[in-house]
Ligand code: HEM
């Protein structure tokens with residue numbers, strides 16, 4: 166298939182077995198998304214003072230469900246499903262048997278883990294939020310469940326590696342398809358990142374929550390969690406960048422700007438996204454200010470591949486617009502297919518990523534973190550990044566991916582409904598995230614149920630904006646329900662037909678990509694080297710000079 | 722998937738320079754936005770010291 | 771690998787800007803003393819009530835216009851719950867937790883730090899304006915987290 170004629174390339178279809186695997190992931194993702202959206206609505210309404218939860222429902226139980234379902238389940242399932250489909254699509258339409266087998270094994274492990282975590286959360290035995298900071302102790306089965314979710318995602322990742330290897334074997338000496346390369350990079354980054362949380366869960370949380378050891382080294386557990394926490398956000402972002410680099414050019418009738426630069430940016434993410442975790446611990450005791458500053462420095466470096474991506478995106482848009490006859494400095498802007506939801510939703514996400522990324526730079530700016538740390542500004546920030554840039558790109562993908570996988574079509578009517586859905590989401594987020602940013606600068610904390618701190622005048626002055634937040638959250642909820650309905654329609658009821666899986670093509674004049682980009686031994690060694698530099702000393706120090714341990718506590 | 726073709730770097734170079742003015746302008750606007758926001762919060766930080 | 775001329779310009783400008791952010795923040799922190807709270811003193815979280823100075827949380831005058839505020843954080847409050855200082859006072863807050871992780875944020879100031887069991891964390895602030903400042907816990911710590919607050923009264 167790799168030798169197929171250009172014209173035929175867009176007709177390649179993900180075959181039945183691969184499509185079923187991908188669809189199974191995507192459907193669980195949207196199921197989780199729908200449930201989490203209900204939780205999100207409740208949070209918004211509670212904080213806005215619109216409703217009070219019944220006695221039997223704890224705000225933090227709801228918030229744990231929202232964080233776990235949105236941040237861990239929706240994202241991970243969607244990403245693995247999408248990557249499998251794209252790997253199949255760009256390597257000839259099918260997955261090798263090993264890829265399918267590992268893919269399904271991973272799916273089942275993740276589903277079992279998900280059920281375990283769900284039961285513990287719903288019985289209020291794990292209201293510890295999705296970051297599960299010790300020494301608050303959840304039921305051991307919550308940790309085992311989330312652990313299974315992670316290990317299942319590894320197995321899924323091995324399925325992607327196996328598919329990549331199979332393609333390489335069939336096409337010796339050839340450069341891998343760009344999408345497949347990006348899928349492999351994403352899962353490599355995920356493997357490296359999740360080692361931290363796996364160590365925390367297996368070596369610390371599980372033995373301690375069962376009572377086999379009396380106390381836990383809290384500082385170490387935080388370091389291991391945040392070793393994972395930052396690359397986690399890049400695990401969300403890389404499939405989105407893959408969509409922007411590879412699928413968007415085809416949707417707008419343009420070409421991929423540069424194959425080699427796209428690959429380079431993904432490699433930079435592998436190198437730089439992990440050795441930066443202390444930027445989440447800038448306000449923590451027990452870590453020296455010099456080490457914190459070093460991580461801040463590396464954090465600024467990981468902004469660079471995003472700067473490259475921003476340039477590439479504008480360049481793709483401008484080139485496509487000019488090829489259609491646009492003139493002037495910004496004439497190309499009007500030539501873009503604004504009424505195509507496959508384009509509109511992801512681009513609305515890109516626009517949200519501008520303030521989202523900016524907020525990230527501010528958060529990471531060392532002592533400036535004091536202004537925003539653990540205020541609801543942070544929640545506003547990541548609802549722009551993961552909640553809009555990532556989520557809206559996933560929506561945009563679902564509009565063609567789901568019908569492609571089920572042999573149905575995105576009809577013009579659904580396209581129009583999709584535009585409405587995307588506009589409501591963007592508006593809701595503007596209101597919710599905007600008010601969260603302002604509230605945060607004023608000092609309002611995140612992860613906090615409705616409170617006026619016994620009628621403290623400062624806290625009372627936040628209330629009007631909390632109301633705006635609740636309004637935004639309600640719009641988001643409406644949009645989320647529309648989205649879930651549309652996904653179900655596209656999966657089971659839309660008219661049969663062929664929906665294209667858009668894969669961008671390279672400019673004829675593009676240059677060859679250097680081969681060192683697929684020397685994985687070199688790439689991994691460099692990544693490990695940077696991690697060792699950034700983490701070895703602080704981690705050994707916190708183990709050898711451990712602060713006195715903490716016994717488990719249940720405070721809810 | 723389109724793979725690789727002979728590099729015609731020279732020609733490509735000229736072609737794109739002319740047509741990417743809007744891209745340069747856009748990213749510069751983006752950069753300005755980042756700097757303005759960062760300075761805003763930094764000033765807030767200084768006034769609260 | 772070929773970089774477009776405009777992309778070179780953009781990346782140069784971008785990298786220089788990021789470098790400027792780091793340098794400005796670095797100078798402000800390391801040379802001008804605005805360091806993030808990073809105390810490294812340890813304490814047994816189960817014996818906070820027996821460990822000086824936390825066995826007697828409170829305010830202590832240590833110089834003209836200068837105070838040490840020794841505080842404990844616990845589910846769901848701070849001790850002491852109110853502190854009173856004259857305008858212009860510099861207060862050094864020294865806080866530790868008796869149970870889970872808490873936050874310590876004084877609204878309207880840059881005092882914002884994590885209070886992690888097993889460790890002490892410190893931050894200082896000079897109160898130049900009178901008022902009733904709200905101290906709140908900004909890290910989820912349990913069912914009553916939203917009630918966890920204290921006040922600094924500046925007269
Ligand atoms: C229906 C749409 C949504 C609504 C109404 C909503 C609302 C909220 C609210 C109000 C909070 C803050 C609660 C607090 O700190 O007290 C929150 C937290 C959060 N949201 Fe959303 N959100 C939505 C969609 C999303 C999406 C799409 C994602 C990510 C994919 C997401 C991820 C998170 C995470 C990770 C948290 C943090 C939980 C924690 O602090 O432990 N949300 N959401």
Ligand SMILES: [Cu+2]
Pocket residue numbers: 394395398444445
């Ligand atoms: Cu981060």
Ligand SMILES: [Cu+2]
Pocket residue numbers: 872873907908909910911912915916918
């Ligand atoms: Cu609290």
